[in-house]
Structure formats: structure tokens, C-alpha cells
Amino acid sequence: MPLAYNFAYLDEQSKKMIRRAILKALAIPGFQVPFGGREMPLPYGWGTGGIQLTASVIGPDDRLKVIDQGSDDTVNAISIKAFFKKTAGIAITEETRAATIIQTRHRIPETPLQKGQIMVFQVPIPEPLQFIEPKKSQTVKMHGFEEYGSMHVKLYEDIAKFGRIATAFDYPVQVHQRYIMSPSPIPKYDNPKLHQSPAIHLFGAGREKRIYAVPPFTDVVSLDFEDYPFELEQWDGACAVCGSQNSFLDEIITDDKGTRVFICSDTEYCRNNAGKSNP
């Protein structure tokens, strides 16, 4: 049956426009490049920004991995994989090491990324200053003139109220000593993986029509204070499936009496790790 779509769904002119935005995003790390976001055949919030990036980057030789909160098998990941299988006939993999492009909703894989790999992040709210200053016209100026004091005030208010910085995901970072950037709603546990990463990180926000990027080997610093340094989440136990103690854990309620276990959020890492300990 002949393909009923252009390769990877988007028309060629839309891809050109997005490709130009990607190159500018890489040239200005952390800066949100506006682009003419297209209507995609799924609602905003389901990764329309990420899908447009993947569609503009992907070729017939690529191996695509899609994860949703670390899992290869949840509904968003499954439908995006089905979308690219149907519109581009693309090879799908669950292996982090084998993937050339990894589209992700809210996690960075535990397996270290390699040079040349492309991460595509789905971003709901690209503007880290939005909750401080809702006017786009103002946040553009704040970024332009590096007026970032209020971001630290927000973190300080957390310390004043809770005794610690309470932001656990979408934790703001400063990229290449210049732009403050939303790393997308990844847990702050994943923030250090962006710092000096060998891989290429692209971020797409479909509703807000913004593309931004972290090139490889770029400084990405989580905001903090000298006396309240950036800290990672910690767990008392290990993963109930694979026993990993170096992985981001999800809490799972197993019955209606409140019994709970913790398991790896990254399903591929967990499966490989379990295979290692119980061959």
C-alpha cells in the first residue's frame, strides 16, 4: 500500500521552517526560538512539539525510542511510536543504546547517552518565568536583559516557607552561563544528566510554539544558593524489581490497604538491570 502521508507526516516546507529554528536553537543554547507550530492530528499536551521536532529530524535509517515518564509501554509512548511507524515506517527500539533519536515525556534515560544521539523533549510550558511574570512581552525582556533576580526570589520563598527548595520537577537551570531554561517536567534527579552531556537535547513546545536546545558539552547548572545547594531526591530502599539503588524510583500502591513498593521509572533500564542480577 502506498503511504498516504508525506514522510513523517509534516509537509516539506514546515520541516524546513522547523529545521531552521532547530539550528538557531543550537546556536543560542537555552533561548526559546518561536516557530510556526503546525496543527498535529492529536491534541496539545500529547507531545505535538516533540512530534514536530522528531518529524523534522528523522530519516529512514533512524531507530526511534519513545518513553513516557520513563516507560516504553505507556499510552503516550505507544501512540507516538504507532504514529511514526504509520507515517514514516520507522524502526522502533526500546534499547537506549541502540536508539538514534529518543523522544521523551518527562524523563532522561538512566543509561548514559552517547555522542550523536538526539533527545527530543515534549514541553508543556517552555517559559520558566511564566509563574513569576505571565506577560510574554515582559519575559522576553527579562531573558534579553538577563533579569533573573525574581527566579531566585521564587526559590528563596520556598526556603522561607518549607525550609528547603520544594521544586521537584521542571527545576530551572541556567544554560551556558546565560539563559534560564525550563528542562521540561523531568524530575530534578535528571537535571545533572543535561550538564556536559555528549548527546544533543532538543525541546519542543507545540501549544506555545517554541523550540530550544542544549547542545552537547554545554554547562547546565541547576539554580541554587551557597547555603542551600541543589540536592537530588533520595530513596531509602531499592527498586523492588531489579534492586537498583541508582535509579529514579516511582511509588506504586499495590492494594487498597496502602501497601506500596518502589520500582524504577525507566522500564528499559530496570529490565536490563534485573537480567544482570538474575541471569
Added chain:
Amino acid sequence: MRKGFDSEVFDSQTVFRHMLTAMAYPGTISGTGIDLFCPDRLHGAAGALLLTLLDFETPLWADMEENAPEIGWLQFHTGAPFTREEKKAKFALFTDCRTVMEPALFNPGTVASPDISTTLIIQTKGIDNDRQVRLTGPGIEKEVFLHIRGITLDFITNRMVLNQAYPTGIDMFFVHADQFVALPRTTKMELC
């Protein structure tokens, strides 16, 4: 009219992926991944990069006459408007790198919109990794050495001055035959 890409869809994707990798890892010399026969004065890589990125939204400036066959070929395949005003150009093509003196003549963008800036595509007499300039910055693990044959000292100095205005700036691709290398505005260049 000479033909452009064999496949609009797959050739442009192949070339773009090479550009994306080149832009992500500045100073790394790359091929285009395709065979493309361009009119006389256009190097293969310059033609491939421009066919991949140009369209009706992107005014093109060049160090050639508007009625040159090379411009005609690019316009036929992309529909890009031609401009004589440096500041309005989205892309600028130099067929002779000795004439590139002052990148600041082009549009470096504004503090609010540094992305609305000109990208230069500069044909050179050769590119290799000999020690002419040392590159550091995002995308470079420690350092990369680059040798751009035919580029003037004035140009290198002027680029250093322009780079101090970051985040505004000019991004560049240097081309020779079917090879190219990217130098985004974040890449620091020092003479060896």
C-alpha cells in the same frame, strides 16, 4: 535548468541531519551525505545547505549578481527572494572567502530576538583540522583545531569582536567542495 535534489524529501533530510550534527559539534568537518551537482561557482556543500534551508520566507544575499545562473538555480528550486540589503538577509552566500571582511554588516538579531539573524555560508579554499585557530565552547568537549584556507585575519578579528555581543551574533558554515563545518556564535576562536 539543472536539477536539484534527487529526492526533495530524503536528500533534504540527509543534508539537514549532517547540518544538525555539525551545528551541535562545531569544528567537526562533515560531508553532506548526498551527491549534488551544482552550477559553476557553487560548491556542492553550499548548494546542498541552501537547498535544504531556503524557501519563500528566507531572503538570500550573495556576492553575485541577481541574474547569475547560480542564483537562478537556487531560486528555481527554493523560491527564495534575493536581496541586496545585508541586514534583511536570512542567509548570505560568499563564493569567495577573501571578500568576507565584516560579518557585522549582516543582521546579528536583537537582544529580545537573537534568532532573527543572518546565517553565513562561506566557500573557502579548503578546510581541515590543522592548527590555524583553536575552537572552544558549547558542543566542544575540550578544544578543536580548525584551518580555513583563504580566510583573512581581519575576518577572524572582526568575528571575535562581534562575539562579545552574545546572545546576538552571526552563525556560519564554512564550505569546501562537498565538505562543511559549522561555527555558531557561541564558538570561541583563538589564533594559534
